[in-house]
Amino acid sequence: MLMFMVQTIVRSSLISNYRRSFMAKITLGVTGSVAVQKIPQLIRLLQERGHEIFVVMTEAAGAFGFNDEIESLVGNEHFYDYHITDEATDAITHIYLAQEVDLLAIVPATYNSINKYALGIADDLLGSVVAARTVQMVIAPAMNTFMYQKPVLQHSMRALYEEEVGFIYPATGMLACGYEGIGKLAPLDELVYGIELYLHAGERLKGKKVLVSSGTTRVYLDPIRYIANTSSGKMGYELARQAKLMGADVTLVNGPNQMPKIYGINYVDVETPEQMHQAMLAAFADSDYVFMSAAVSDYKPKEVSDIKIKKSDDELQLELARSIDILKDLGSKKTTQKLIGFAAEDNNHEEHAQNKLSKKNLDYIVLNDLSNFGSDENAVKIIDQQNNIVEVKQAAKAVIAKKIIETVI
Known part of the structure; x- marks a missing residue:
């Protein structure tokens, strides 16, 4: 059974807290799956992030009864369905929706529609849009698991992929038809992330390589006991994600944490300081x-x-030695890289951060209060070698990460 590149886009509830200043025009094609019920919320999320949405509904999608709600969200001048009959208007419409926008997204995409688009069949307005497109296209399949696993569908997906069509792959779980398996439309946060990934990939960091370390590390006392800290890995996760959205080739050296893995990022999983140092x-x-x-x-x-x-009645005495200072070692080896460190402090914040910036040969240091350790939000100061300070007030870590990257580049 051919399972063409079945992958899962990252699951992250944090994405809903992130707002972009960039506005893109997106043609959203909707085909006839029960997952149409999720489209109003998807439109809201995309609109909240500043995107202008044009919706094209197929006849099968319209049968689910969400047309009025969707049209009310985008406005009647942005809503199109299979009822358009005027040939002149239709010709203008499908060219505009295929070529004068920034992205074409088919969500949800059914078994029938994917196979049609792979064969070049354009028997309705959306099919004509797909046929005429000159912009990036991304497809989010949704269907019964047996249909998804059919070799003919996987062949069609591979053919579309070879035409540089992107995919936001379906999730595994209980399907509307009562079967359990792969085929569920990806969660809303994955859809938003995937759409923006294909929309903005190759922009500000195109051709650049970004290396991020994230999470905590563990130093073992015996085979099962270790010393660690409460770092959640959220900041490193968001830095990697935002760099990927800007088009970078991202490697994430990932210490122990509970964050889901991000689609399209190179992971190196480590546990100890020594492993992180080598990676x-x-x-x-x-x-x-x-x-x-x-x-x-x-x-x-x-x-x-x-x-x-073994536990005993006596006190356990631990003698500790300094661990490897990875950041200092990287600073000593730095040539053309821009090296950014982080300082979590609970007193004399700027003094400690500036000392660390100087001693470790950093280009920037990101200062935050220890109280934000492990939280979903943060407030930071970004300090460079000339002691210029960019202050970012309390916000979601996704917003903070984007501001850090923008300051550095």
Whole structure:
């Protein structure tokens, strides 16, 4: 059974907190799946992020009864369906919707529609839009799991992929038909992320390599006990995601955390400071921008037990030694890279951050208060070598990450 490039776009509830100043024009093609019920909310999310939405409904999609709600969201001048009959208007309409926008997204895309588009069949308005398109196209399939797994569908998806059509792959779960398996329309946050990924890929960081470290590290006392910290990995996650949206080739050196993995990013999973050090060194020389946002353990036990340390009535004495200073080592090896460190402080904030910036040969340091550790929001100061300070007030970490990258580049 051919399962063509079945992948899952990242799941992230944080994306709803992110707002873009950029406005894009998006033609949203809607075909006849029960997942049409999710389209009004998708439109709202895209509009909240500043995008202008044009909707083209097929006859099968219209049968689900959401036309009035969708039309009320986009306005009647932005709503089109299969009822358009005037040939002149139809000709102008399908060319405009296919060539004068920034992206064509088919959500949801049925078994029938994907196979039609792969064959070049244009027997309705949306098919004509697909046939005439000169812009990036992205498809989000939604169907019964047995239909999704059919070789003919996978062949059609592969053919479209070879024409540089993007895919936001379906999720696995209980389907509307009562079966369980792959075929569910991707969650709304994945749809928004996927649409913006294909919309903005190759823009500000096109051709650049970005290296990010994220999460905590663990130093072991014995085979099952370790010392770590409460870093969630959220800031590194958002830095990687925003860099990817700007078109960068992103590598994320990922310490232990609970964040879902991001589609299209190169992951190197690590656990200990030594593993993180080696992974960062391996990618450092070829990187253009390096964001060291991981919270690396500063100390490690001088002695590690090969067997589990048994509980006793006596106190346990731990003797700790300094762990590797990854950021300082990278700073000593820096050539053309821009190196960005992070400082979480609870007193004398700017003084400590500026000392770290100087001693570790950084280009920028991002200062935040320790109280934001592990939270969904943050407030930071971005400081450069000339002591210029860009202050970013409390906001979602996605917003903070975007501002950090924009300041650095």
